[in-house]
Amino acid sequence: MNVLHTLARAGDQVRESGLLAPIVVAVFSVWTFTAAGQELVPRAYWPAPKGTNFLVLGYQYSSGDIVTDASLPVTGVDSSINFAQLTYQRTLSLFDRTANIQFNLPYTWGTTEGVAEGEYRSRDISAMSDVRILLSVNLLGAPSMDVAGFRALRAKPRTIIGASVLVQSPTGDYEADKVINASSNRWVFKLATGVIWPVRPTWLLRPTSARGSSATTTNSWVRHGNRTRLPPLNFTW
Numbered sequence: 001m002n003v004l005h006t007l008a009r010a011g012d013q014v015r016e017s018g019l020l021a022p023i024v025v026a027v028f029s030v031w032t033f034t035a036a037g038q039e040l041v042p043r044a045y046w047p048a049p050k051g052t053n054f055l056v057l058g059y060q061y062s063s064g065d066i067v068t069d070a071s072l073p074v075t076g077v078d079s080s081i082n083f084a085q086l087t088y089q090r091t092l093s094l095f096d097r098t099a100n101i102q103f104n105l106p107y108t109w110g111t112t113e114g115v116a117e118g119e120y121r122s123r124d125i126s127a128m129s130d131v132r133i134l135l136s137v138n139l140l141g142a143p144s145m146d147v148a149g150f151r152a153l154r155a156k157p158r159t160i161i162g163a164s165v166l167v168q169s170p171t172g173d174y175e176a177d178k179v180i181n182a183s184s185n186r187w188v189f190k191l192a193t194g195v196i197w198p199v200r201p202t203w204l205l206r207p208t209s210a211r212g213s214s215a216t217t218t219n220s221w222v223r224h225g226n227r228t229r230l231p232p233l234n235f236t237w
Helices: 003-016 147-155
Strands: 023-026 053-065 074-094 097-116 119-128 132-140 160-168 186-200 203-205 208-216 222-224 227-229
Touching: none
Parallel strands: 023 053
Antiparallel strands: 053 074, 074 097, 097 119, 097 132, 132 160, 160 186, 186 203, 186 208, 222 227
């Protein structure tokens, strides 16, 4: 079950009743998987009445082995990571189209251990991760609307095409002499497009595509005498 989707539908019902006060949604979806953390971006393209506010608290737990580059002298990496994210989103009008501005404040804590250059290492982290700002706008199918317009869209949904830009700033905790960090220590920019196809009034299909780029804030390779130190291995959740 998608807990976020279920609670957000409850928020829609509140908006339909005419209550446009800020909506607070607490989300605790817990799962275990062997992979890096996923982005928690709630309903980036689904419209809402102008002036609607969301406050979302997300939690994610991940544990298991981490696959590293075979050329690196790092083996047996195992990690147990908690990830919490506070998200604020406001619906606004941008050139008479429905748009959302979203601020994500993440925090991560946990333990990672493994063998680096033949020596057992462990790293406990409890720190802020990188702040993200997301701006999305619906290009087709969702003009800026009030409660009545949103109610009509819910009754007869139509195809919506949206675009978004995400900026991640290197504001998280980063220690250059550590292998594992909560921050990626780089700026990240990502452009994305998405389509919402109504299968039924209560069933929406939303494929998306994205393209991103990043720029490090410091040099990745550091030389010490005749020895070249491997670049930091950054796991960002």
